[in-house]
Amino acid sequence: MKRVALSGNYAVAYAVKMADVDVIAAYPITPQTPIVEKLSEFVADGLLDAEYINVESEHSALSACIGSSLTGARTFTATSSQGLAYMHEVLFMASSLRTSIVMANVNRALSHPLNIWNDHSDAMAERDVGWIQFWVNSVQEAFDATIQAFKIAEEVLLPVMINLDGFILSHINEVLILPDEELVREFIPSKPLFNRLSPKLAYTIGVVGPPEYYYEMRYQIIDAIERSRKNINEVNREFGELFGRTYGNISTYMMEDADYALITMGAVSSTAKIVVDSLRKEGEKVGLISIRCFRPFPKNDIIEVFEDVKSIGVLDRALTPGGIGHPLFTEIVTTLYDSSKIIPVQSFVGGLGGRDITIDDFKQMYKIIKDVGLSGRRKPCIYIGLRE
Amino acid sequence: MFKTIKDLPRDEYLAPGHRLCAGCTVGTAVRQILKASGGNVVVVTATSCLEVSTSYFPQTAWRVPWIHLGFENSAAVAAGIESALKALRKKGKSNEDFHVMVISGDGGTFDIGIQALSGALERGHDLLYICYDNEAYMNTGIQRSSATPYAAATTTSPPGARSIGQRTHKKDLVGIAIAHGIPYAATACPSYPIDLMNKVRKGLDVEGPSLLHVLTPCTTGWRFDPSLGIEIGRLAVLTGLWPLYEVDRGVTRLTVQVPKREPVRKYLELQGRFKHISENEINKIQEIADKNAEKFGLGPIKE
Numbered sequence: 001m002k003r004v005a006l007s008g009n010y011a012v013a014y015a016v017k018m019a020d021v022d023v024i025a026a027y028p029i030t031p032q033t034p035i036v037e038k039l040s041e042f043v044a045d046g047l048l049d050a051e052y053i054n055v056e057s058e059h060s061a062l063s064a065c066i067g068s069s070l071t072g073a074r075t076f077t078a079t080s081s082q083g084l085a086y087m088h089e090v091l092f093m094a095s096s097l098r099t100s101i102v103m104a105n106v107n108r109a110l111s112h113p114l115n116i117w118n119d120h121s122d123a124m125a126e127r128d129v130g131w132i133q134f135w136v137n138s139v140q141e142a143f144d145a146t147i148q149a150f151k152i153a154e155e156v157l158l159p160v161m162i163n164l165d166g167f168i169l170s171h172i173n174e175v176l177i178l179p180d181e182e183l184v185r186e187f188i189p190s191k192p193l194f195n196r197l198s199p200k201l202a203y204t205i206g207v208v209g210p211p212e213y214y215y216e217m218r219y220q221i222i223d224a225i226e227r228s229r230k231n232i233n234e235v236n237r238e239f240g241e242l243f244g245r246t247y248g249n250i251s252t253y254m255m256e257d258a259d260y261a262l263i264t265m266g267a268v269s270s271t272a273k274i275v276v277d278s279l280r281k282e283g284e285k286v287g288l289i290s291i292r293c294f295r296p297f298p299k300n301d302i303i304e305v306f307e308d309v310k311s312i313g314v315l316d317r318a319l320t321p322g323g324i325g326h327p328l329f330t331e332i333v334t335t336l337y338d339s340s341k342i343i344p345v346q347s348f349v350g351g352l353g354g355r356d357i358t359i360d361d362f363k364q365m366y367k368i369i370k371d372v373g374l375s376g377r378r379k380p381c382i383y384i385g386l387r388e
Numbered sequence: 389m390f391k392t393i394k395d396l397p398r399d400e401y402l403a404p405g406h407r408l409c410a411g412c413t414v415g416t417a418v419r420q421i422l423k424a425s426g427g428n429v430v431v432v433t434a435t436s437c438l439e440v441s442t443s444y445f446p447q448t449a450w451r452v453p454w455i456h457l458g459f460e461n462s463a464a465v466a467a468g469i470e471s472a473l474k475a476l477r478k479k480g481k482s483n484e485d486f487h488v489m490v491i492s493g494d495g496g497t498f499d500i501g502i503q504a505l506s507g508a509l510e511r512g513h514d515l516l517y518i519c520y521d522n523e524a525y526m527n528t529g530i531q532r533s534s535a536t537p538y539a540a541a542t543t544t545s546p547p548g549a550r551s552i553g554q555r556t557h558k559k560d561l562v563g564i565a566i567a568h569g570i571p572y573a574a575t576a577c578p579s580y581p582i583d584l585m586n587k588v589r590k591g592l593d594v595e596g597p598s599l600l601h602v603l604t605p606c607t608t609g610w611r612f613d614p615s616l617g618i619e620i621g622r623l624a625v626l627t628g629l630w631p632l633y634e635v636d637r638g639v640t641r642l643t644v645q646v647p648k649r650e651p652v653r654k655y656l657e658l659q660g661r662f663k664h665i666s667e668n669e670i671n672k673i674q675e676i677a678d679k680n681a682e683k684f685g686l687g688p689i690k691e
């Protein structure tokens with residue numbers, strides 16, 4: 001074990017190396033590129049014994065990953081934004097063919113206008129593809145989630161996407177506890193996975209599913225991702241035993257006695273924490289929730305922490321134009337529908353295309369959340385920092 | 389090398405009872421391809437007639453491992469399989485050893501899949517890519533592709549007051565493949581099974597990427613009697629419209645000699661898709677055959 005300063009991107013690359021992946025197929029795109037560059041370097045230097053496929057597109061990257069995973073190889077890819085969107089139809093195939101692919105998606109805005117900076121539109125547009133989705137808050141989490149992802153993906157036969165915020169996390173150096181490679185191997189042994197493309201089996205894969213069968217075949221994804229909740233918790237517990245750190249499906253800050261809560265995803269939660277600290281000093285009982293596991297959505301964990309809050313704010317960093325609410329807001333409101341309490345929820349949007357969400361922005365959000373709590377009435381979505 | 393029909397393996401890897409049209413020559417071609425492979429292959433197929441007709445759950449016609457993902461990515465899927473096998477063998481995680489083969493249509497190869505194909509050929513994966521070419525998107529109801537020949541009628545290149553049918557000429561797929569510096573590429577047709585099967589063997593045995601471009605006449609899309617598929621394939625070869633040749637490590641060689649060519653008219657008049665064309669178009673198509681004859685060394689037209 002050693003302490004090193006690494007960027008989020010390099011943390012992922014080191015985790016992939018320590019996982020001893022067999023095949024990498026990936027295509028460069030900002031801000032993900034340093035991951036594939038680092039992995040190419042590991043392979044070139046003989047530090048990672050893997051086939052690195054320099055595919056000609058993200059569509060082919062994920063297609064090759066499916067072929068590889070079904071042949072029994074531990075398989076990794078990484079992308080961002082347009083690259084993820086380009087993979088769209090293949091994302092469905094990766095989950096429905098029950099692969100164990102692990103992907104790092106370094107979150108970036110989608111065109112147009114072209115924008116290389118951070119928001120969550122890319123992954124939010126892929127909510128329904130049947131992948132497990134993790135969202136990390138720190139470089140350490142990026143590393144740890146990548147290691148955990150291989151174990152989960154290989155146990156439940158579903159692909160896992162790790163989301164880390166472009167630049168804010170991908171390009172920022174933080175101190176990382178880098179475990180010994182042997183410990184990682186103990187956690188995820190380097191072993192061949194099930195080869196479903198063997199001439200010994202002669203399976204037919206990727207069939208036509210007529211109406212009499214398609215429905216049941218698709219339902220298997222619902223079943224698998226629901227059952228994955230247990231594996232995710234168990235893998236996290238085992239990880240804790242070996243590495244001394246665990247993560248919940250959500251992470252909470254000052255929620256024990258909070259009256260007013262803000263829900264976020266990704267790295268902005270560290271700015272939000274600073275604001276929570278300062279408001280707490282002023283006597284405001286505010287708290288913060290950050291969603292780590294977005295798919296499967298941790299409904300029960302969330303209901304539990306909402307026990308005593310008076311109002312909630314949800315910060316979305318992606319849009320659902322013309323919808324009833326933006327993606328995270330909709331999930332939270334739906335979650336609350338099943339709880340016994342009626343809690344007003346205020347929708348916020350912020351930080352699109354790399355626009356900073358400042359400390360003052362968070363203060364303003366907490367003030368509005370409190371007003372909503374006192375009046376019991378929420379306002380239409382508030383677009384934080386939007387110039388009229 | 390297979391010399392006569394008697395040398396061919398008796399094993400069948402494409403089960404009877406698939407849902408291809410009666411008279412479809414794709415089934416014939418795939419039967420020959422798989423026989424030549426000896427069965428130790430993983431096959432990738434793009435979305436196409438072949439795919440939907442052989443994998444309709446809960447039935448399958450495939451007696452070898454087979455996978456279909458989408459329309460445009462069969463070369464990439466094959467690249468992933470080949471790389472995985474290579475990595476696992478190198479790392480001592482597997483002792484399996486099989487060939488990887490793609491069998492995809494002309495749409496999945498010439499059009500939407502050409503990027504993935506180019507990538508796979510350029511990277512040098514050890515795989516055999518077979519394009520079966522029925523000269524249109526048949527699965528979706530006979531729309532033109534960039535493999536549809538000049539003047540042919542399809543539902544998206546219909547003849548009309550201002551249209552002679554397909555305006556453009558077929559891409560040179562073997563030429564495109566060879567431009568990637570691959571060791572082996574060839575044309576074939578199931579009307580010449582020995583030739584086709586020897587080319588499959590060569591493609592599999594050569595190290596690195598290889599490509600086979602197989603003409604598969606389509607009774608439904610070309611509009612000819614279902615009994616005529618093999619005959620029409622033969623006429624394609626004998627007219628010089630479909631020369632059977634190979635490019636083996638830079639050396640181009642005609643593999644089926646045509647000492648006396650048939651006029652293209654004989655080929656065209658059997659097919660409904662050319663029913664609308666005039667002498668002018670027939671002459672243009674004859675010119676294509678004449679050019680091929682010159683390029684590949686075919687004989688003169690029969691008197």
Ligand SMILES: Cc1ncc(C[n+]2csc(CCOP(=O)(O)OP(=O)(O)O)c2C)c(N)n1
Pocket residue numbers: 434435436437438458459460492493494495496497522524525526527528533
């Ligand atoms: C991305 C995408 N676009 C379009 C289609 C619809 N589609 C399925 S098969 C096909 C045509 C296949 O043509 P070809 O490759 O020539 O094979 P054939 O059916 O003629 O044997 C089309 C257009 C699809 N499945 N996926």
Ligand SMILES: [Mg+2]
Pocket residue numbers: 493494495521522523524525526
């Ligand atoms: Mg076709």
